[in-house]
Amino acid sequence: GIQVEQSPPDLILQEGANSTLRCNFSDSVNNLQWFHQNPWGQLINLFYIPSGTKQNGRLSATTVATERYSLLYISSSQTTDSGVYFCAVFGWNRDDKIIFGKGTRLHILP
Amino acid sequence: EAQVTQNPRYLITVTGKKLTVTCSQNMNHEYMSWYRQDPGLGLRQIYYSMNVEVTDKGDVPEGYKVSRKEKRNFPLILESPSPNQTSLYFCASSLRGGTGIQPQHFGDGTRLSIL
Numbered sequence: 001g002i003q004v005e006q007s008p009p010d011l012i013l014q015e016g017a018n019s020t021l022r023c024n025f026s027d028s029v030n031n032l033q034w035f036h037q038n039p040w041g042q043l044i045n046l047f048y049i050p051s052g053t054k055q056n057g058r059l060s061a062t063t064v065a066t067e068r069y070s071l072l073y074i075s076s077s078q079t080t081d082s083g084v085y086f087c088a089v090f091g092w093n094r095d096d097k098i099i100f101g102k103g104t105r106l107h108i109l110p
Numbered sequence: 111e112a113q114v115t116q117n118p119r120y121l122i123t124v125t126g127k128k129l130t131v132t133c134s135q136n137m138n139h140e141y142m143s144w145y146r147q148d149p150g151l152g153l154r155q156i157y158y159s160m161n162v163e164v165t166d167k168g169d170v171p172e173g174y175k176v177s178r179k180e181k182r183n184f185p186l187i188l189e190s191p192s193p194n195q196t197s198l199y200f201c202a203s204s205l206r207g208g209t210g211i212q213p214q215h216f217g218d219g220t221r222l223s224i225l
């Protein structure tokens with residue numbers, strides 16, 4: 001099955017800094033999503049981005065499907081950005097499974 | 111309001127006592143799925159369902175059962191829970207379009223402790 005690797009596993013930044021989170025996947029994917037898990041455990045949709053670039057406020061994401069990676073950019077970090085960021089992929093094979101990466105834990109210091 | 115609702119949110123129970131975690135969505139989504147989240151392992155798919163009466167195993171199905179008798183409901187059943195099933199569980203739903211699974215919507219999670 002598809003392997004999904006996220007990097008870095010942990011990231012500590014000062015408020016106001018920018019960050020780039022990476023998601024690599026081992027095979028062609030049908031779709032890719034980025035999620036934020038807040039400190040209360042809720043999973044929040046950030047982007048549905050099988051290819052191309054999208055932006056939403058201070059966050060943007062780019063997926064280069066041909067090179068099998070996606071990047072999540074967070075600019076001007078705020079303490080509310082803290083939490084764990086996951087990418088999840090759905091492959092082109094026929095088993096319809098969804099595979100999550102193990103996440104990047106982001107901690108923004110005030 | 112579009113949502114995925116899981117119940118209960120928290121449960122502490124004992125080994126071997128059958129339990130059911132309910133999941134309901136009001137978005138008429140075809141695809142529904144259960145995940146468990148464990149420290150260091152991320153989210154792993156337990157079972158999924160492409161539509162009514164269609165279910166398939168995910169990566170960690172052992173010890174779980176599901177059913178999909180109605181489009182909106184997808185309960186997770188633990189027939190004989192064991193301590194290694196202590197985890198945080200999420201239900202999710204999405205449309206299934208011609209290009210595959212569309213964005214997933216998650217419930218708020220169920221924290222399950224098996225003593």
